[in-house]
Amino acid sequence: MSFPIHSSFSRLALLGLLSLAALSTHAQTTPAASPTPEQIRRWQHLDLQADGVPGISADKAYRELLGSRVPTPVVVAVIDSGIDSTHQDLKPVLWRNFREVAGNGLDDDKNGYTDDVRGWSFLGGPDGRNITVETLEQTRIYGQYRGQFEGKTRQVVRKADRAKFDLYEQAKASYEKARKAEETRLARLTDALTSNTATFERLKQALGTTRLDSGLVHQAATRQPAVAEAGPVYAFMHRAGMASDEDALKALNAAIKGSRNSLEMGLNPDYNPRAIVGDNPKDLRESRYGNPDIQGPDARHGTHCAGIIGGLRGNGLGGDGVAGDMVRIMGVRSTPSGDERDKDVANAIRYAVDNGAQIISMSFGKDFSPDKAVVDDAMKYAAQKNVLLVHAAGNSGLNTDKDNNYPSARYLNGKFIPNQITVGASSRLNTSALAAGFSNYGKQTVDVFAPGVDIYSSTPGNTYATLSGTSMAAPVVAGVAAVLKSYFPQLSALQLKQIIEQSATPYHTQVLKPGAKDMVDFATLSKSGGIVNLYEAVKLADKMTMVK
Template sequence: MPFSPFLRRSVLGLALSFPLLTAAQSVAPAAPAETVTPADAALRQWYLLDPTADRVMGVSVNRAYQELLAGKPTTPVVVAVIDAGIDTTHADLKRILWRNTREIVGNGLDDDQDGYVDDVRGWNYLGGADGRNINLETLEETRLLAQLQPKYLGKSRAALPAAQRPEYDLYLKVKKSYDAKVKENTDRLKQYGQAYADNAQVADILKQTLQVERLDTAVLHNPPTRDPKLRDLTGQLYAMLKPTGFASLEDILAEMKNGLKETQDQLDYGLNLKFNPRPIVGDDPDNASQRNYGNPDVAGPDPLHGTHVAGIIGADRTNAAGILGIAANVRIMAVRAVPDGDERDKDVANAIRFAADHGASIINMSFGKYYSPQRPAVEDAIRYADSKGVLLIHSAGNENNDLDKTLQYPAPVFSNGQRIPNLITVGASSRDNDAGLAAEFSNFGKTQVDVFAPGNQIYSTLPGGRYGNLSGTSMAAPVVTGIAATLKSYFPQLTAADLKRIILASAQPLHTKVRQPGGTKLVDFADLSSTGGIVNLYRAVQLAQQATPAVK
């Protein structure tokens, strides 16, 4: 899934972060959508800034364009975004979207004879031929448990034939994980439901007392009262609201309400053993070799996540509006394969193949899960992409797990233990070079995570022509994808192997003592990934210039 559990936990965590209830702090993942001026965007896109000049841990995009790339020629680079969908009407995205020139829009024919009808902007593997789409899906644990429980419930390992014991062991592992998630979501719904109700009630009382319609930052910073207790309370609220990117307490309450709904959806759908939306697609989900299914709706029911990812990579840098994408000459191909729930291996494999067959040089994969029943199909697709010279960028995940101990899929290694040569796995970093540099939610791993990139409070495009902050390794991966696309655009002779080598080599190790994600233990930031560093476009361009002297 596109890591919505982190978003859900963090948004609901805001319910406990205000002094009305407790002093607990939490990251705010999603600021309210809004229109924005270029000046505003420049301040909010901290990840484009330079660590030395600007004193924030950005990736030196602005500096690279100003000092190294100005006036240099570029070639267009196709980047596939395998995600939940992209808003193709967004003003900051529509010019940079990929277009299948061999396909005629809306004629109902497979003009280019690739097996897909009207695949003009990409393809949707979560849709049916009748135009319907999957939004909510089950988790992989749910699907596996529904399959295995009828065979093994109530049985003991000793009583089973030796050939069935590995599958029985998988059943026990899956059931333990499933039961834990049911409990986690049930407890969260109860805890945060009450916190939301309490905060909403206090907000209503405070508005009545202050005689205001909205508790925005302006009111909280300078409340219309001289009561010292009220001013102290509004001051505390302002201090906690300001860094989150939300404009008002009402906006936070709305996000909390959405988070509660998502938690309820997780229980009702993601963890529902009887729920199966796949008949909408009309394929055989167990047949991993099946290719031609789906529909051309690349936006889908909820394109928020994919729209945000696409903007980070390549939002229009020429329209003097909105934000600046990292890559200047990019074409974003939308491939929808990630529902609200766990993506299916079959869809991921087909999405990778579609992108590779239609000219993508780089694929962004901001999703992941901890079980992969059709892993061979995904690995075959990754090998196929490698044969086509395609680089894959994958987010490490948001459960603050050590991936050296627990693999997350698609894994950075093949099932035979060999390192995947055309894959980069990315953890998430934060704005400041202090103990919080490693984002508290990010997965990590000295061998399994390659590099870190900004992923905390990342400002980008949202559906409906709007903008806002999201946090997650889902945001860190497209930062790396944008860097890879920039290198490929200015230095087109670079291969996938070259891009990976340069990106990793240009991430200089940082030895800041940071909190290990998910805890308070201080560790060396350099020990959280194989490179020990954060990606940097400026240094990557310098290395690319050395590798391709004729293009200096």
Template sequence: MLFPSFRRQLLGVALLLPVLATAQTVAPTQPEVPVQQWYLLDPTADGVMGVSAKRTYQELLKNRVSTPVVVAVIDAGIDTAHVDLKRLLWSNPREIAGNGQDDDKNGYVDDVRGWNFLGNADGRNVDVDTYEDTRLLAKLKPLYENKARTAVPAAKRAEFDLYQKVKRTQADKIAENTQQYQSLSESYTQTKSMADNLRQILNVPRLDTATLRQLRPTDPNLQRATQGLEANLRAAGYPDLESVVNDMKEGMDQSKNLLDYSLNPKFNPRATIIGDDPTNTTDRLYGNRDTHGPDPGHGTHVAGIIGADRTNNLGILGLADNVRLMAVRAVPNGDERDKDIANAIRYAVDNGASIINMSFGKYYSPQREAVDAAMQYAEKKGVLLVHSAGNESQDIDTAVEYPSPVYPNGKRVPNMITVGAAARLNDNHLAADFSNYGKKNVDVFAPGHQIYSTLPGQQYGNKSGTSMASPVVTGIAAVLKSYFPKLTATDLKRIILQSAVVYHTKVVKPGTNQEVDFAELSSTGGLVNLYQAVQLAASQNP
């Protein structure tokens, strides 16, 4: 599933409304820091919990030579025309673009930029798909609805129990999204109306923090309103009120789509678009060359965090300065299929990726064996996997999230890093409130709250989620591999984890009101830091 942080985040942003409506001034709780790309800054020098990328390039890498590194982004697609990405896109050197031939004989015709496992040869693509528990519900309901457990044969009771579980999770998701849709609809209507009125009264085109800070209305109530709005936008990490309105609209639409499609057991777009058997994991030759897809917003944002162009003086700076971004489309709006993920991993490995970013996940994995086998294949080929921990505020030591960092036999996946999301200040909200955590199954935390990156259509914007924290770690791994090319996947993992900076800050445990030691939320207890990682790599690889 593409982790939708919008709705959880925006319900919190809606708390701004009472402040704005009554025009009360609220003292800023955060220091004056750049909203955009805070995650590249240094905790000591800049006062935000970034990964020290700017300092690393200035002090440690300026006299070193880098080599290109292929990084695969398994996601919903990438906007290949984005000015901050197009120079960095991977190109298959063995394929001739647009000739309709499988020049490199790998089974994928015209896979110049990567491959799309969510499409058909006729060019149609799956955009929205169902959740995995919705699929299980559709499969199991005819077998077990209105039956008592005692009436089910002993050999089928585990499946009966699974049905009862997915029935509950389905009902919970429907209730949650119904409530969120109603709340966001109301908040969106109020906030949009307020923004329209305030722009008109102030005679400004945009209600951004810089404009609001400079305004000096003569009306004292209006002055308090602009000060309160500016302070609260900064506290929430938004550059302007228009971004809040847009995110509310997107979150509202997302909840509605989930209710209409992803949570609808009768919805099955794959059957009509791809027409394959999604349980047949030996089937690998399907899809099309469209790596953009119907909705590449998530993947474009992820790709920019990893490697947006650092040389063009436009937009943003990616973490890595010498990457080739391979797009592998396998994640719809909904839950990814195990078959597609297994094939996507194998495709990336076979086509030269050294690192694979995996900003997706789910809590049921019917064909887990295929994904595990693909991860083992990546291990044998020396490829690092970086995976987001999930956005449900859960302890994934107990609530298993897939792909799992532990194989069924208890062996840990040696070439995978699982990443939780951190916010920008070293206070009791350092652990992002949506982030999953786990002393065993989450390796490390990375910046993942209000991360500014590329968006389709030459745009830029903030997104939050462990989906954003994962590419921060992927970017760090790419820098290490680029400047120290002899490092193996296990070397990269070891260096990134050993160099993580441990913090014992008392933080609110995600999903609770309880304060815990931040170091107890992951196995390292720390935040990734590029400066420390490069120093460690250099000391071991002079």
């Protein structure tokens, strides 16, 4: 899962590198018809005409088109970091393998996975331990071939090994670049922690308090102009979504810990977390490994994605899932912090398909895929079984028509994967910021965009958080697909993809091209040129399934 996850703490980490005094000049533009705070929290469900927000018109669809219809449950697999199976917004919608008896240590249904009541983890060992951090794929490739190729030139390498040598050279360059960048990031985060800690202490002394909460700081900024640092600190806390200085420093410390983990594990070619699992990573045919712990040690990302799809609607909690209680969420764990292995991804897809998933949400990606063939085979298997794959486009601001991001939109033979839909991220602002600045894009390889900026959803321990990324946009589309499949169960995976693409609302807003400074037509960033729209998708599904 090498996608940068744009969460509250990562935004804080970035902001912490800036001068606090500069932050007050970076106010976010809002539409003329500003939505209410409650609407902002669940903005992805809103409608452009009714609410002034480029959401997916889910509320309108439920209100005007779906109210009198009866849905049928749809199984959606979330291949991710893990899901908190006890979360109040998710527990009622979790998939249950009724053929399996929980905790008896037997493979009751003879599917090869013991006690897989809620799903399966391909990152766990039989003793209950779980991988938390994996190496990056470029780290693994570099470590695998450095003994064979280090110090050699292509000319002296045997012709039979030159393809491997070329891969090694690419991976080594990427590894060294990533390691240098992470070392720089860690140094800047550490400096930011020192600087912000000192700033907070000075402000606490000036205000005569031991704790800076955002309300107190805001009051000081508006009523005590002599306290010069109050304004910038409030702007900093407000933009980062932090309620207090304690939250801010806690988030910065978490970012520093993550950076150190990346250097010590993700970018360490000598680190081998696979000993925890006990499988043979080189045996791509091996599939009977792992454990039934679908939560794992860090389920924040997966829990958030699951909530976007199936969080209970209308219960006053969270931000409401797109599909709500019409889905059954199957947890399949194969994507740790670091890069998922192709073998695990392939097995996760096959497990989901074999156990009844009709839609699979995949919010992960990486720069290298040395065993892509095994993933391709699993995707072909999903196609044969009429399963739709929904994949996040990636968060590197790249044109994936030219730059690699895996799993890609094409098979190794160059043909497009017919049952996969690839999703870019959009924001709630129909301005130059409509396309998320981090989102990958591609007129051929990204099918649609969907809300992926500041998405409020479930996080472990009955908590909620606002996160950003194409990781959030993909489950929005998975939720749309689930609604369609629920109300129109006869639709095939290919028809679901067709409807979602053809019903997307086209936008011709001039936007900043992700990862660049030039302006482009939003419609040029994806195949459909639009943002998914549940209301229009339901209307189109009605037409397609109407009995003549």
